Amino acid sequence: MKNPFEKEDHTVLISSIAIGALVAGGLAYLYLTENGRKSREAIGHKIKDEAKDLASGVISGKTGIGKDKVKKVADFVAE
Template sequence: MKNPFEKEDHTGLIVGIAFGVAAGIGLGWLYLTESGATSRRQIRDKFKEGISDTVADLIDKKTFIPKKFAKVATDAVIKKK
């Protein structure tokens, strides 16, 4: 039988709630402020650049096409703004 006077450990719940609150505040800032819109554009551009570099590296390693030419092609496909 369970001891009714024994304390239960709610650490996981507290950490989960704190993480959810922090994520909500961060997303709210990104989508509800002008500086957040600027940050979203910067994050999007960095993400596209990283994907383009990764794909160009992969093309360079798996084919005979040099990375600089593969990079031009991947940039054209991603369509940077």
């Protein structure tokens, strides 16, 4: 039988709430402020550039075409 006076460990619950609050604060900053909008745009550009670079490397490795040429074509197609 479980002891009703025994304390329960709530550290997981408390830490989950704290992490959720931090994530919510970060998202609020990114979506509700002007600096956040600029940060989102910068992050988006970096992600697109990294994706193009990764795809160019894979295509260049498979076809033997120079990576810079593949990247130029990717830039043209993406726009």
